[in-house]
Amino acid sequence: MAELSVINAQIFYDRTVEAIRDVSLTVAPGEIVCLLGANGAGKSTLLKAISGIMGPERGLLTKGSLNFGGVSLAGMASEQIVRAGISQVPEGRRLFVDLTVEENILMGGFTLPAAERGQRLAEIYQIFPDLVPHRTRVAGYLSGGQQQMVAIGRALMARPKLLMLDEPSLGLAPKIVATIFETIAVLRKAEGLSILLVEQNARIALEVSDKGYVLERGRVVFDGDARTLLDSPEIQEFYLGMDRSDDRKSFRDLKHYRRRKRWLS
Numbered sequence: 704m705a706e707l708s709v710i711n712a713q714i715f716y717d718r719t720v721e722a723i724r725d726v727s728l729t730v731a732p733g734e735i736v737c738l739l740g741a742n743g744a745g746k747s748t749l750l751k752a753i754s755g756i757m758g759p760e761r762g763l764l765t766k767g768s769l770n771f772g773g774v775s776l777a778g779m780a781s782e783q784i785v786r787a788g789i790s791q792v793p794e795g796r797r798l799f800v801d802l803t804v805e806e807n808i809l810m811g812g813f814t815l816p817a818a819e820r821g822q823r824l825a826e827i828y829q830i831f832p833d834l835v836p837h838r839t840r841v842a843g844y845l846s847g848g849q850q851q852m853v854a855i856g857r858a859l860m861a862r863p864k865l866l867m868l869d870e871p872s873l874g875l876a877p878k879i880v881a882t883i884f885e886t887i888a889v890l891r892k893a894e895g896l897s898i899l900l901v902e903q904n905a906r907i908a909l910e911v912s913d914k915g916y917v918l919e920r921g922r923v924v925f926d927g928d929a930r931t932l933l934d935s936p937e938i939q940e941f942y943l944g945m946d947r948s949d950d951r952k953s954f955r956d957l958k959h960y961r962r963r964k965r966w967l968s
């Protein structure tokens with residue numbers, strides 16, 4: 704069983720912007736771990752580094768190490784990282800909107816032998832039966848929730864051991880978000896997955912997670928088991944404060960609101 708371990712990682716963009724500073728974290732086999740933090744905290748950077756897709760953005764691991772199952776991911780091509788068992792569902796889903804649902808899902812199976820792809824596709828439709836009637840529809844016409852399922856299905860095609868999701872709740876209605884998170888919890892068991900999850904919606908992320916890390920300006924400022932984080936006054940104030948039933952604003956909204964206020968004053 705493979706464990707993900709990030710040890711004292713430092714990541715720069717363009718050799719000038721330090722996006723991650725001395726970050727260490729682990730995702731044990733079968734664990735769900737969430738990364739919380741405001742915009743720009745470095746969450747996506749960390750996922751991209753693990754997936755090996757920072758190159759085009761001129762991002763570089765300058766110190767520390769990223770290991771999966773005892774093997775260093777540094778310097779590995781993104782395709783090799785998928786073969787090693789790590790798949791990512793990117794922020795904003797990034798589907799090929801002119802291709803069909805099935806073509807999008809199959810896209811994720813490029814590392815599988817051709818003879819296994821049909822079987823795996825059938826398994827994906829068992830996980831997401833709601834996609835079956837839409838299999839020949841162009842992905843761009845699907846609802847946001849259905850598109851998120853396609854994106855998750857595409858990532859699962861490669862039979863990953865670790866699934867990473869970057870803001871799965873982005874732009875989705877609360878009911879759909881709840882369904883997506885239920886699916887994430889089911890997948891962990893059904894597929895024997897470890898999951899690393901980036902979320903702005905701290906409450907729902909912590910409710911499904913075993914462990915959480917809070918990043919601020921590239922550093923880990925809190926970490927612990929999910930229950931402890933949910934109960935901690937700091938987390939409640941900074942990350943859950945606006946997430947009340949009478950005012951369902953996310954932290955993102957809170958930040959935007961503060962920013963707007965600064966501009967206006």
Ligand SMILES: Nc1ncnc2c1ncn2[C@@H]1O[C@H](COP(=O)(O)OP(=O)(O)OP(=O)(O)O)[C@@H](O)[C@H]1O
Pocket residue numbers: 716717720721722740741742743744745746747748749760761
């Ligand atoms: N391609 C890039 N080139 C230069 N700097 C970047 C690039 N991508 C991100 N950054 C910077 O790195 C830092 C971390 O950004 P990152 O996108 O990882 O944060 P985040 O926590 O995922 O935020 P968000 O929720 O907005 O996606 C920020 O200061 C950001 O401006």
